[in-house]
Amino acid sequence: METDLLKGKQILITDDDYTCYRYIHAVLEKTGADFHWANNGLNAVDFIKSNPSVDLIFMDLSMPIMGGKQAIEHIHSINKNIPIIIQSGAINEFDTFNKLHGYFEFLEKPFKPNQVYTAVKNILKIDPLIQ
Numbered sequence: 001m002e003t004d005l006l007k008g009k010q011i012l013i014t015d016d017d018y019t020c021y022r023y024i025h026a027v028l029e030k031t032g033a034d035f036h037w038a039n040n041g042l043n044a045v046d047f048i049k050s051n052p053s054v055d056l057i058f059m060d061l062s063m064p065i066m067g068g069k070q071a072i073e074h075i076h077s078i079n080k081n082i083p084i085i086i087q088s089g090a091i092n093e094f095d096t097f098n099k100l101h102g103y104f105e106f107l108e109k110p111f112k113p114n115q116v117y118t119a120v121k122n123i124l125k126i127d128p129l130i131q
Contacts, residue, residue, distance in 0.1 A: 005126065007031070009032075010053070039063070045066070056123065085104065104123075
């Protein structure tokens with residue numbers, strides 16, 4: 001992905017697995033974005049309350065305390081325009097959720113760097129995206 005393509009953009013990665021946060025961060029770090037981590041949906045909602053202008057959220061669906069689905073509903077009540085990329089190992093769960101709540105990008109775990117690039121390109125409408 002092109003260096004500084006996302007310079008100044010705020011990206012919140014919400015996943016209870018720190019390794020997943022580190023992976024997405026490593027894939028996108030050359031873009032110039034600023035990264036934040038929430039280890040569950042409740043922490044993500046709290047972060048968005050304090051930072052409602054986040055530019056992009058990666059959201060795991062299955063987490064303790066508050067899962068991704070519930071967190072997205074709360075986040076959309078704060079700012080419905082934040083693009084969200086859902087990451088999960090359960091594609092059937094995503095299909096049902098997406099039909100009920102609108103358009104999201106989806107990354108099925110485990111995912112590869114080019115899948116992250118494509119999801120970011122699609123959700124932020126970046127073209128061309130140089131890899």
